[in-house]
Amino acid sequence: MQRALSVSRVTGNRLTFPDWYQAVVREGDMAEVSPVRGSMIMKPWGYGVWERIQQTMDRRIKEMGVENCYFPLFIPLSFFAKEAEHVEGFAKEMAVVTHHRLKAVDGKLQPDPDAKLEEPLIVRPTSETIIGDAFSRWIKSHRDLPLKINQWANVVRWEMRTRLFLRTSEFLWQEGHTAHADREDALASTLEALEMYRDFSETVLAMPVVAGEKPENERFPGADNTYSIEAMMQDGKALQAGTSHYLGTSFARAQNIRFQGDSGELEYAHTSSWGTSTRMIGGVIMTHGDDDGLRLPPAIAPRQIVIVPMLRDKPEDAEVLAFGEALVKALNGQFALGEPIRAILDTKAQRSAEKRWNWVRKGAPIIVELGPRDVAAGQVSFMRRDDLRDGDKVKSQALSRDDFVAQAPALLASIQQTLFDQAKAMLDTNIRRDITTFEGLVEYFGAAAEDDEDTLAFKGWVRAPWSRPTGEALEAVVQKLKAQKLTLRNAPLDQPNSFGPCIFTGAAGVEEVLIGRAY
């Protein structure tokens, strides 16, 4: 898929989707690659988005009765060995600490052989094991359950290939971990987290998703059930934007998380875990971005209203600035989307036109141009980033100052809604439900071998019934799909009452599953 991108005036021409993505991240001042392999530097604007995500989601996590805490970055190697599937799933991407001191040899620093750790430490790829260890001490009685905790942390997974925000060796996330007396309660908690993610994604990120259960081959290592929310990017590929796992009693058994029930019997706890990461920011970029750069939903925009003063080194500049400062103050005293408005007067010593386009590229929801004429008329001229798309002709609106201040909350809410509606329309119209055979699927997506990754045409997803095979039968399906660069995304929670034949085997269908290309 190709896009034009005016954020890159330098090359100023057609870009492939991956190049477009990189350009938007760079021109939007979100992040840059760091000197550390596969790790990124999040710049203030990008980290500001993460802070907004954190603050907003943290409230929702707490509303679920979950408390925050913090566990160590390092996990003893032996903790992983306790859960066989889990260690197998992560073994290939673990960063390992083996020494605790450096020594200069021939002027070169290297690990001191005398300072080798008795037991290597793993830089956490996820914290089930060390949190489970704590749970085994914290949980003695059914009265200790349910236990629900969350932590905001960084984790490391030594990925072979990385992309800013979407897949980095180190990333920021939240991981929720819960323990329950029985399956029913744990599963309910798993699904509650999933629903929180769905709602968060749609209402805060304005990113529509399909919530569903992952097929067996896509499960989290060690999990009984894995659920996900899947978002559709503008190239039609799926992005797994959050996952929630019902872990059964396997982690409890591996780590001896047991409690005494009211009958006095010792029972294993049922646990769950769920997480979302900085990947969501990549999803926002690829959901809302356009040829002029980012478009941030007001709920997560670090600055929602940016006022660019038109200054000309003349006496009236002072009036413009004074008007602008008063405007910012009035706006910031109001609430939009449940929080104080975040407005700023951009007084950076830079040409106005330059400033304005920088904010367009950064995706600021409302950009106000404030000049002497506005001051004289007591009005505010502004443009909405959701109106200004793909190098469209400029759409500028004007309101009286008081009306603008009064309507600012509604304007921001409206932009939030518009971004969601646009993305929702895109998602809904690009899930094909009329393809019923594997041959049809191959024909629709086209022979993968012929396509270069960068030029894959936009195809979206296919939703079709299947018989939910397991084991080797499932593996056969997965391999067939893989040859077409296709994957099973999830089986949406929202299912019809009856099903046609399985798209893969022709056997009786038992549920519908989403199929598509994925990140």
Place this chain on the structure above:
RNA sequence: CGGAGUGUGGCUCAGUCUGGUAGAGCACCGCGUUCGGGACGCGGGGGUCGCAGGUUCAAAUCCUGCCACUCCGACCA
């Protein structure tokens, strides 16, 4: 780790075949004119050409080795 490609100023690239004083556009700095939809003129700063060897009077350019990055594959929030 397999396949392909690329390393030249902050960004995008030319120059390498055919060795001879390191370039362009954008960005950046200064001055002036501008400024309400991506300004213009003049002047300027910034690069040991990925690293290490070798060949040569002379290496961005040729040879050898290494490293990094990008894309594809395997892996993946």
